[in-house]
Amino acid sequence: MEVARANARGTPASLPRGRLSWLEHALDNEQVLGYLLVAPVVLLLLGLVAYPFAISVSMALTDRTIGNPGHFIGLLNIQRLAVDSIYLQTLHNTLIYTAGATVIKLVAGFGLALLINERFRFRQVVRSAVLLPWIVPAALGTLAWLWIFAPSFSVLNWILIHLGVIKTGLPWLVDGNLALFSVILVNAWRGIPFFGITLLAGLQAIPKELYEATSIDGAGKLGRFRYVTLPMMLPILLITLVLSIIWTFSDFQTVYALTGGGPINSTHLLATLSYQVGIASGRLGEGAAISLTMLPALFILVAVQIYYLRKTNST
Amino acid sequence: MPISMKKPAPGLWSPAAARRLDRLLTLYLPLGLVLLFLLSPFYWMLITSLKPDSELYSAAGNPMLVLQPSLEHYAHLLTATEFPTWTRNTMVIAILATAISLLLGVPAGYALARLRFRGAGAVGLAIFATYLVPTSLLFIPMLQVVKTLRLQDNFLSLILIYPTFLTPFCTWLMAGYFKTIPSELEECARIDGANRFGAMWRIAFPLATPGILSAGIFSFTLSWNEFIYALTFVTASSSRTIPVGVLTQLTRADFYFWGPLMAGALLGSVPVALIYSFFVEQYAAGLTAGAVKG
Numbered sequence: 001m002e003v004a005r006a007n008a009r010g011t012p013a014s015l016p017r018g019r020l021s022w023l024e025h026a027l028d029n030e031q032v033l034g035y036l037l038v039a040p041v042v043l044l045l046l047g048l049v050a051y052p053f054a055i056s057v058s059m060a061l062t063d064r065t066i067g068n069p070g071h072f073i074g075l076l077n078i079q080r081l082a083v084d085s086i087y088l089q090t091l092h093n094t095l096i097y098t099a100g101a102t103v104i105k106l107v108a109g110f111g112l113a114l115l116i117n118e119r120f121r122f123r124q125v126v127r128s129a130v131l132l133p134w135i136v137p138a139a140l141g142t143l144a145w146l147w148i149f150a151p152s153f154s155v156l157n158w159i160l161i162h163l164g165v166i167k168t169g170l171p172w173l174v175d176g177n178l179a180l181f182s183v184i185l186v187n188a189w190r191g192i193p194f195f196g197i198t199l200l201a202g203l204q205a206i207p208k209e210l211y212e213a214t215s216i217d218g219a220g221k222l223g224r225f226r227y228v229t230l231p232m233m234l235p236i237l238l239i240t241l242v243l244s245i246i247w248t249f250s251d252f253q254t255v256y257a258l259t260g261g262g263p264i265n266s267t268h269l270l271a272t273l274s275y276q277v278g279i280a281s282g283r284l285g286e287g288a289a290i291s292l293t294m295l296p297a298l299f300i301l302v303a304v305q306i307y308y309l310r311k312t313n314s315t
Numbered sequence: 316m317p318i319s320m321k322k323p324a325p326g327l328w329s330p331a332a333a334r335r336l337d338r339l340l341t342l343y344l345p346l347g348l349v350l351l352f353l354l355s356p357f358y359w360m361l362i363t364s365l366k367p368d369s370e371l372y373s374a375a376g377n378p379m380l381v382l383q384p385s386l387e388h389y390a391h392l393l394t395a396t397e398f399p400t401w402t403r404n405t406m407v408i409a410i411l412a413t414a415i416s417l418l419l420g421v422p423a424g425y426a427l428a429r430l431r432f433r434g435a436g437a438v439g440l441a442i443f444a445t446y447l448v449p450t451s452l453l454f455i456p457m458l459q460v461v462k463t464l465r466l467q468d469n470f471l472s473l474i475l476i477y478p479t480f481l482t483p484f485c486t487w488l489m490a491g492y493f494k495t496i497p498s499e500l501e502e503c504a505r506i507d508g509a510n511r512f513g514a515m516w517r518i519a520f521p522l523a524t525p526g527i528l529s530a531g532i533f534s535f536t537l538s539w540n541e542f543i544y545a546l547t548f549v550t551a552s553s554s555r556t557i558p559v560g561v562l563t564q565l566t567r568a569d570f571y572f573w574g575p576l577m578a579g580a581l582l583g584s585v586p587v588a589l590i591y592s593f594f595v596e597q598y599a600a601g602l603t604a605g606a607v608k609g
Binding site: 030031036040045053055059069108111112116120126127132133139141143144145146147148150153187191192197213216247250252275279284288294295298302305312 | 430438
């Protein structure tokens, strides 16, 4: 009886009731221990994420600058942004940047995963080497590309000229459209390994029997890809894709290191514009407003992610 | 799924040769091109850092090779710039921020994976939702927080703030990892008299060491890599981190000191690359943990 009652309360049966200290009771209680263990993280996030976020919203509603607390102006910042040509161009850039880089990363990353999935000598070495652009600090890896694209020293131009493809060097970072292409390329360069390695893990998790079964049923290479590989890869594809889109959309380092947003705002992203306006120019209210306009897109992306994770976890 | 299952052209090649050619075209060639694209920037980074100024800026120079390699840029970097200080700063920040994040994130991950308590779902969701507010959104108000705490231009501010994005990741990764550890061992311990805390501390945590290692390595790398907070909170050049320092201090107006710049970029990547080379499996595990385990 004694033992049964102790078990029902969730305390260890071997210890006699009443001999446990209050603390031991607490540390054994799922509810209390749970709260205790997550409390530090929750407090950290409340104080240093939720609170600054609230500050950001309140700042965006003022005309605050560095040194001047400013006044409440309601949605005036947002209204001004909606008709500001630089902001609109930046929004446009950000969408093209995100879409372009993501497509390249997805296609090249998947291709890379398929290639590394084959059996060949030095496979492990290749797998390790391939991650290098991803693990190297973004700002530093991007510096290499700064040199590759540099006006007078571009090794890329040198190669292309010597191969006879072009006559004079291309203005990689100086021409508006080329510059946007260049930053997209560098972002893709850094992100392809991420797609490659995570999709590789997904590929390796597909049971070989499925391929054999569809082979027996008469499916060719393309059929196997369509009916086995793609469906099995869908979960990991989705998660990797959404994560990557979030990161690409809010990217700062690549553009800051390569062009600073120029030439003439043709490569500005929401993150870099908000830095330039808010910190470099000191217009905190406006800067906060710009960065907050990232929210709708991010919200949708995270909602999709959460919805999808919930669905897969409940099966 | 083997790629090379095409039928060889009849009579022209031997089956073995046709397979080899097929493999060359569909595997080695594309792989080689991708590797070239991914790795050649590092090659150029290396040879530019070893090229003396005289060769670097001469019109006769060949950007593909270095004819008279010299360590002058590395010497300059280590003696005439604040690079050693930046290295120390970045190292201290990364180690401490990682420690804090693990301290907070491992228990929280355990709680979310193992314990049933009201609000667990909400907490998990809240942690995941911090992805909603990337650093490039929070950096402006965060600067105000740092100023209020009188930590501006002090790299301690980074040690305090980095856990805000490291901890959610650690929690998420550890929760996924703990779910893969069978709970029978802890239940045995509890039957033997341990309370839940003891079971967690003495059984689950030691078993989770590989996961903790993964989380730690990944957090260290994320810290080392962080840029926008480091750029915004710290402007005094002696308190800067490597990425910010190398990017901002090694240029004069529009003129780039390419030699030291490349040397700095390389040296600044070495610690992370070293850790990576020793812990490739853990690194890859950390990368895929959230994605595969979900």
